[in-house]
Amino acid sequence: MASFDVMPDTHLYQPVELADALELAARHGERGWLLGGGQDTYGWLKDRAKNPQAMIDLNGIAALKGIRETAGGIEIGAATTLRDVIRNPTIRNNYGLLSDAASRVASPQIRNVGTVGGNLVQDARCWYYRRGLSCYRAGGNICYADGPDAMNREHCLFEASRCVAVSPSDTATAMVALEASMVAASLDNERIIPADKFFVGPDTHITRMTSLKPGEILTAVRIPAKWSGKRFYFEKVADRDVWDFALVSIAVAMELDGDTVGETRFVCGGVAATPYRLRDVERAARGKTLSEDSGNELAALATRGAKPLKYNHFKLPLMENLVRRAMRG
Amino acid sequence: MAMNPQLSRRRFIKAVIASSAAAASNAGVQSVMAQDRPAGTVERLMSLNINGRTRRVDVLPQETLAYTLRYKLGLTGTKIGCNRGECGACTVLIDDISNYSCSTLTHSVRGGQVLTVEGLQKPDGTLHPVQQAFIDELSPQCGFCTPGQIMSAVALLKENPNPTRKEAQQAMAGNLCRCGAYDNYLNGVMRAAERS
Amino acid sequence: MDIAEFKRDVWGREVLLGVSWDLLWVILIAAFLFIAIHALIKAAEKRRQSPTADGPRVLRHDALDRTFHWIMAITVVVLLVTGILPIIGVNFAWLTIHWIAGLVFTAVILFHIVRSLFRKSLKSMWISLRDLREPFDAAQKPGKYSLAQKSMHAGVTVLTLVVIVSGLVLFAVIDTPWWDRSNALSEAALGWMFFLHGLSTVLLVGMIALHIYFGVRPEKLFYLRAMIKGWISKDELVANHDPEQWNPGESS
C-alpha cells in the first residue's frame, strides 16, 4: 500500500457568486468537492482515498459568510469560520452553547479556517474508514470496525446499521440542541432542513452523514430565538484536549423556571452516526429540579437501547455521567 | 586541506534553491497538467505576497502553501511534520492569523499577506522579540517545531500583547512539540510579551 | 459493460464486490423487448376464438396452493423493493425489512418444497420428453402445465435457491438480534456471496417480468383467475390441456 501526502491533480474553481457555485456543484455532482476550510478535505485527497475531479472553493462567496441577527433568531453563513463564531458577542451571550462547542473543535489553527458548514458536514472518523479501506461507508460490502475483535473504542452505541461510525462534529450536537435548521440551496430550489433531519444514519444513507444531495450547497444555518439566553451545558470528553474528537460529548439546552426544568433538549455526540437525542431523558427531565438526585434519575435513562461494541462500553457510564453533570445545579 | 573534497563540493551543492531553479526543475512535469485547464478554473501563474515581497509563482491548482513555500520559493523554515494539520510545524500567518500551511491551498491566499519565520528578523539582523525570548529561555530543543511555535506566538502577541500564561497555553495549543518543550516555549512567550 | 464490480480488500488485493447493477437495466430492457415482440406476433396471428369461462368448472389450484402463491408473491415484491430501490437511489431503512421478508420467503419456499415432495406428484412439473415435442406438434396439448410454464418454474426454482442460499449466508454474518457480525467469510468469499445474491436477483426480476406478462395475456388470463379463484372451465380445459395427461375433478 502506498502512503501518500502530496495533493494529487484536481481542478480548482473559486467562484465569487453563489449562483456560479451552484452551477458548478450541479455540473460536477458527486465528482465535485465543496471546499470550506478544507481541514477535512486535504487528508482525503492527499491519501488519494477520495478523488474528486474538481474542488469548488466556497470561501470567496460573500453571501456564505457572516453572522446576521434576524427576526426569528440568527443566521450564520455556512462559510463563516469557527473563529468568527467563537468571537461573536451575540452568539457568546445568547447562544453560548454554540460558542462552547465551537471553541472545543480541533485546534486554534483549524478553528481559524474551519467553517461552520464544514464542521457540520464533516465525514466520519472511523479509523478503518479513514485508512481508505472500501468498507460500507466507502461503498464496499463490509464493516471492519464491527468484527468480533475489531478495535472499535471510538465507535457507536446507537443506531448502527452495518456501519458503526459516529458523528464527530462538536457543533452538530449544539445545533440539534438549539433546534437550528439548515438552508440547502441547489440550482432549482432551496430546502430548509431541521437539524434533526439534516444528519442521517447508515440505515438510510450509509455513504453520507447528512441529507445534502450532490449538487446541493449548505448556505446557512438558522438558529431560532426560542433558546436564546436559556441554560446551556456543553462538555466534550476526548483523550487529548487539542485535536481529538469526542469520545462522548453532550450539548444541553433547557428552559428553567427557577430551578425547575421546562422544555429541554439533550444531545450526545460520539455515540451514534448522528447527533443523538436523549428523548427519554428530555421527557423525564420536565418538571425536575436541577440536583444530584434528578441527575441520577435521568442518567439511568440516557443509555436505554444502547448496543455497545467490544471496546466502547465505557461510553455507557461516560454518557450517564455527562447527563448527571448537566443536571447539577 | 587538499585531500578534502569540500571545495569542489561547494560548487556542486547549492544551499537552499531559489524559486527559479525550483520552477525549472518542476516545469517539465507540470506543463503536462497545464494543458487541460477547464474554463473557469484557477490561473496557475499567480502573485504571492510573502514576507512583504511579491513573488510570481507557477502554482498547481491543488498545491498547498507549505509545498509552494518549501519547493517553489525555497523558504524551508516552514516545516512539514505531518502534512495533515496535526502538528503545527508548518504554521504561518495569513493576514496575521495563524494557519497550517500544509492544509491551505496556495491559490486561496492570493491577495493575502503571508508571513513565515523567515520574515521576522529585521534586515539589520535584529531578531523579533519572540525569537529573542525563545533564545533566552532556551525554548527549542530539536528545533523542528520551533518555526511553527514562533509563528503561533507572534500571532498571539499581535492580537493580545499581554496574555496570561493560561491564554498563551491555549493560543499555542495547535503546535505539537515532541521534545516536550512546552514549559520553555511558554516561558519564551511570556518573556516576549513583557518585552514587546 | 461488466457483470461484476470489484474492490480492494483490507490488504489492497482486488476482490469481488458484487454484481454490477447495470445488469439490472440490461435485463429489464431485454425482458421488455421480448414482451413487445411476443405481443406483436400474437397480435398478428388471427385470433382463434377463445374458450368460454361458462359451464362446468374444474379445480386447477386448491386453496393452499393459491395462498402459498400469493404469500410468496408478496414477499418477493417486498424483497425486490427493499433490495433494489436503495441501489437505484431511493433511500430508506431497508435492511431489517429485507432480511425479515427473506426469512418468510425462505419458510414459504421450504413449505412448498416439502409439500411438493410428499403430498403432490412432482410429475406435474417434471419436463418429460413428451413436453419437448409440444412446440413442434400443434395437435399435442400439455398436461396441467405447459412446457413454457414448466421451464419458467424450473428457472425460477434454480434462481430462488441461489438467492435464498446466498441470502442466508450473508444473513449469517451480519448483526442480528440473535448473533453479532462474524469474520467467518473471507472478503473474497463475501464478494462471491454478494455477487450470486445480486446476479440471481437481477435474473429473477427478468423472469418475474415475463411471468406477470403471461399471467395477464388475454388468452392466458383464465390462469390468473385460476390462481385467484382456483377453477377453470371445462371448456378452457379441453381447449388448452390434454385430459389424458391431466384430468382434474369438478370444482364447486
Added chain:
Amino acid sequence: MSNYKHIGKDFTPPDLLGKVTGKARFAEDFRADGMVYARLYTSPMANGRVTNIDTSGLDGMTGVIGVITADDVPAVEAPNAAILTNRPTFIGDPILAVAAEDEKTAEDALARIKVSIEPLPFAVDPLDSLVTGGPNAREEGNVFARSSEGSGFRTIKWTPEQIAEFRAGKEPTGEFASEWSYGDLARGFADAAVIIEEPFVTTGYAHMSMEPRTAMAYWQNGTCFVYGSAQSQSFWMPGLARLLEVEQKDVVLISEYTGGGFGSKIGAYPLAGLPGWFSRKIGRPVQLRITREQEYYIGSARVGFQGWMKLGFAANGRITAADVFIVEDIGPNATGGDGSSAGGAVSLVYDPEAMRFRGLPVMTNTTPRGAQRGPGQNQIAAIMAPIMDKAARELNMDRVEIRKVNATSNDTTVYEDQEPVTSAYMNEALDMGAKMFGWETRRNKPPRRGSKVRGIGVGQGYHSAGATGYDGLVRITPDGRIHLHSGVGNLGTYSYASTTRAAAEVLKCDWEDCVIHRGSTEENLPWSSYQAGSNTSFTHQRANYVAALDAVDKLKQIAAQSFGGGADEYDIDGKRVFHVEDSSRSMSYAEAALQAIALGGSYSGQTWPEDIHEVTQRAVQNLAGSGLIGVAKDKLPQNGVIPGLAVAFTEIELDLDTGKYEILDYVGIAECGTVVHPQGLAAQMAGGAVWGMGMACLERHVYDPHNGLPANIGFHQCGIPTYLDTPLHVRTGAVDLPDPQSPFGARGIGEPAMGCSVAALTSAIADALDGHIFNRTPVSRDMIVNHVAGRGQSFQTLQTNNF
C-alpha cells in the same frame, strides 16, 4: 554550587539562532542540483512474500526517473531490517521507492505500480504467538534472543493453561530465554513481612519524532554525501559505510540538525542508505522524504512488556526479594533489550537484597522496536511506583519513606554482578523533591470536590548515564581561536556544546574565543558516542577534558622549548602560556599555535596517538598543520555503573466522571552529578516530564488482531501530549553533587527525566483511586471510567497493542 568559569553557567548554544530564524537546515531542507524526489512504497500486509512487482504502469510517464527495489540493495540476514525487502514482516515495511522530478509525480508513479504479495500468518500480541499453535512472526521462529554468548531464532510455545495462569497473575511456568539473579531469593521471600505479586503490561508506542526521517544523497568523486537525520555524526559512520558497502573514508555525513530521535536514530538506520543506492543507480542526487504514516511504521517504537513480578518487603519496608518475569514485544526485527534493562533498573533503584530476572523476547508483526527514551527502565518505573505505594500502604509507611529505605547510595551494589556505582544520591533527591513539592502538607489531601479527587504521586527514574573510551579533539589556530570538535549529535539537549565547555574550562579561555565544529563529518570530528543513552554529559566531558589536557601539555612544551626550562614550570591563563616565576617568559595561544605548525609532528597533527579511533585519525589528518592539535582517547579510570537518577512529585485532580485528570503541580529533581548547563538540564527535566505524561495515559500501539492493521498511524491517533495535556508550570531542581569519576562531576539525565514522570503519574492515579492499581500503561480515560463505574475492562488481562 561549583565555582567554575563555564561549568554550571548558562550560555547560548551556537545552533539556537538557526532554530529560531528558520535558517537551521534539517535533512529535508537541503537541495542539490538535479536532485530528484523519491517516495516509498511500504507493505500493506503484516507478513508476506512479494511475488511480483509490475511497473509497466510507469511507461511513458513524464518526470519519472527510476524505481529501486530490494534487488538493488544489499540483502540482510533475518531478523534484521533491510533497506528494502521482498519479505515484509510488518505493515509499513519498505518494498520499493520511485524517484521523479517532483514529489507529486513520484506519488503519481507509486499509484501506478502493482505489487503482488502472498500473505503469511502474523501475530500482533506476543501471547498470541506464544500459545501452542499460535502464529510465528517469522518463518524462522517466534523468539529471537540476542546475547553475548550468541544470538539466534527459537520457537517457544506455552500451553493454553500456562498462558491462562500467566494472565491470572500467577508465576509463569512456561519456557523463557534469558535469566540472571543474585542473592538468595527464597530466603528473601521467607523473610518478607509483605509479599506483593502482580501481572503487568506496558504497551509499546511509536517514537514519532517531529521530523519524518528524511535522507538525501549523491555521489561525487567516489564519495557518497549523505544528508541525514542522526543522533550522532561520528558514531553513524561505521554503520553508514556498511549500509552503502563502501569504506568510511568514502562517506560524508551531514546532519546539522535532527528533528528528534529519542533513540530511533542512534545508529545508521537502513532507510538512510536508500538515497545513496538510488542515487548510484540513477546518477542523480536523490532526496527521500517519508510521510508521517511511514515515520510511524519505520520510525521505531518502544518495546512492550507483558510481565509478572513478585516483591518481598521486610517490616521496615526494605525489599528482601524481587522476582521479575518479562515477555518483551520486540517487533519483527527482534530489536531492543528492554527487559533485562528493566531488571537492572529494579536492581539499581530499589536495591533488593535478592533478585531474579527472567526474560522472553517474542517477535510480533507490529512496527520495529528500538531504544526509546529509557528503554526498559521507564516501563518498569511506571509499573513499580504504584506497587511500592501498595507495599507502603500494607506496611502502613509513608510512600516516600519506603523509597528512602531502599534508595540507592554511594555504597549500593547493583545488577547481577553486584557492581558498585560511581556515585548515587537518591535519598538527597527524594528529600529535595519532597521539600520543594511540600509532600508533608500535601499528604493530607483536600476532600473530594464533586466528582473530582486529588492524588499525589512520587516516581523515580534511572538510566545508566555514561560511557568511556571515546576521543576528544581540540585545536588552537594562529588567530588565537579555540576550536572544539564534537561528533556527538544534537537533539536539542545542547550537551554537544555543554561538554565542549569542559575543554574551555581546562584551557581557561573565554567562550567567545571558542568555535564548535559539528554537524558534518567534514568538520573533522573525533570518534564520539551518540546523543542518546543519557551518556553525553559524562562521556564527553571526559573526552573533551583529556583532549584539552593534551593541548595544555603541548602549550607548555612549546613554551618550554622557546623560553627554556621544563614544561612543568609553565602554566596557562588568559589565553597565554607563561613561566610560573617569570611572567615575561610567556606567549599567547596564537603564537603557540604558530609555533606548533612550525614544529609539526604531534604538535600540529602530523602524527597522532595510535590508540585513537580511525575516525579521529582521519580528522587529525585533515587538520594537520592548521594549528596546535589537542587529541586524546578517554582512558581516565572508570569503575562501576554510572547512574543517571531523577525523582518526580506530582499532584493531580482526577475527574471520576470522565477519567480525565489535570496535573496541578509537577516537581522534577535531577540527580546527575554536577549541573553543567542549568537551562539545558531544566529543559531536559521538563521535556522528559511531558514524555512521561504521554506514556502514562495517552500513547500506545493499537493493532487489529484479525487483519494486523495499525490504528495509530498519525500524531493525532498516537496521542502525542499537547500543551493542554501538560501542566501550566513544571518545576525542576537538581541535587548538584559531583560524580567523582567525571572530571567536572557530571552524569547524564535525559532518560530518568521521563521515568520519574511516568512513575509519579501512575503513583498519583493509584492514590486518587484509593490505591487501585491498573498494572498497565497507558492508563487511558476509558480504563478509569470503567473502573469507577465498577465495569470490567474491554481487554483481557495482559492483552497488549489494543485499545
